[in-house]
Amino acid sequence: MPLRILITGSNGLLGQKLVAALRNDPEVELIATGRGGDRTPQALGDRYHTLDITEPDSVREVIISTRPTTIIHTAAMTNVDACELDPPACHRQNVQATQYLVEAAKDVGAHFIFLSTDFVFDGAQGPYTEEALPSPLSVYGHSKLEGELIVMNSGLEKWAVARTIIVYGVAPGLSRSNVVLWAKDALEKGAPIRVVNDQWRMPTLAEDLADGCIRIAKRGVTGIFNLSGPDGMTILELVERVGHFFRSDTRIIEAVGSDQLGQPARRPPRTGFVLDKARRELGYSPRTFEEGLAVLKTQLGSSEGVDR
Numbered sequence: 001m002p003l004r005i006l007i008t009g010s011n012g013l014l015g016q017k018l019v020a021a022l023r024n025d026p027e028v029e030l031i032a033t034g035r036g037g038d039r040t041p042q043a044l045g046d047r048y049h050t051l052d053i054t055e056p057d058s059v060r061e062v063i064i065s066t067r068p069t070t071i072i073h074t075a076a077m078t079n080v081d082a083c084e085l086d087p088p089a090c091h092r093q094n095v096q097a098t099q100y101l102v103e104a105a106k107d108v109g110a111h112f113i114f115l116s117t118d119f120v121f122d123g124a125q126g127p128y129t130e131e132a133l134p135s136p137l138s139v140y141g142h143s144k145l146e147g148e149l150i151v152m153n154s155g156l157e158k159w160a161v162a163r164t165i166i167v168y169g170v171a172p173g174l175s176r177s178n179v180v181l182w183a184k185d186a187l188e189k190g191a192p193i194r195v196v197n198d199q200w201r202m203p204t205l206a207e208d209l210a211d212g213c214i215r216i217a218k219r220g221v222t223g224i225f226n227l228s229g230p231d232g233m234t235i236l237e238l239v240e241r242v243g244h245f246f247r248s249d250t251r252i253i254e255a256v257g258s259d260q261l262g263q264p265a266r267r268p269p270r271t272g273f274v275l276d277k278a279r280r281e282l283g284y285s286p287r288t289f290e291e292g293l294a295v296l297k298t299q300l301g302s303s304e305g306v307d308r
């Protein structure tokens with residue numbers, strides 16, 4: 001029997017990469033769902049369902065009528081500062097909606113895969129294994145941890161939490177950009193930029209994250225899985241490496257501490273993941289940062305016309 005994989009947030013960065021990887025997969029029947037209309041580059045037709053995950057009746061209706069074997073739940077309020085400024089909205093989208101989806105998943109016996117984040121940690125001592133104890137610093141981090149706990153304590157027969165870090169890539173019509181695209185554009189414009197030198201991360205190519213999620217889905221595994229890129233760096237180093245790769249002048253970068261940016265949400269200083277479990281149990285093999293930038297460069301140069 002083929003897997004029937006339902007994706008939430010199919011217009012988002014990860015959602016679009018999942019759709020691209022699965023739409024022609026003979027082992028998979030794809031059910032894409034997103035807020036409003038389908039914004040993926042090639043229309044999905046009747047494989048797309050409009051679904052606002054904060055509406056419990058719609059969640060139930062779509063899941064009961066499509067009966068997925070697997071749900072990859074990517075949709076979320078992903079802007080960390082917006083979450084900090086509007087905790088009720090963050091709770092509705094990241095916690096309550098996850099509860100609605102999990103309840104419906106239980107009704108149809110689906111394998112539930114929840115996307116989570118390094119921001120469930122306080123960043124005191126990364127890189128983290130899957131067993132490390134979460135301790136979020138922000139409203140967003142708390143909301144994703146609550147989502148994780150809903151999934152883990154749900155009584156679902158099969159579930160997975162896929163944690164990731166700074167996802168980058170290109171896709172059409174995204175509602176928000178990502179740090180790599182921001183850095184590339186800002187450096188090309190040549191205006192001075194301020195970049196933090198005290199936050200350490202392992203950035204993740206969206207295609208690699210999609211591949212990791214699909215490996216979880218096809219193996220039907222339960223548990224927490226770290227799915228990030230393999231290379232650790234500060235955000236300052238990240239921006240410099242983007243600049244060097246795309247041959248931009250990096251002298252316009254001013255290194256600053258997080259306290260100088262005045263962002264509403266606190267960020268963990270040092271995250272990063274130990275990837276041994278994902279490599280061993282899933283065969284996950286993410287690309288180096290420069291290999292990821294090469295993928296992005298090819299896509300930006302392709303004739304598909306990526307607007308963002």
Ligand SMILES: NC(=O)c1ccc[n+]([C@@H]2O[C@H](COP(=O)([O-])OP(=O)(O)OC[C@H]3O[C@@H](n4cnc5c(N)ncnc54)[C@H](OP(=O)(O)O)[C@@H]3O)[C@@H](O)[C@H]2O)c1
Pocket residue numbers: 008009010011012013014015034035036051052053054073074075076077078093115116117118144164165166167168174175176
């Ligand atoms: N991006 C990162 O750096 C990062 C890091 C760690 C973890 N994660 C996690 O990874 C997952 C995927 O992230 P991403 O980079 O693909 O994020 P993204 O590009 O911001 O996509 C999120 C998608 O969720 C959709 N969405 C939000 N609220 C919704 C609602 N009420 N109903 C239906 N759809 C809704 C958005 O719809 P619209 O397009 O209409 O706005 C958007 O398409 C998220 O769960 C996120 O928490 C991301």
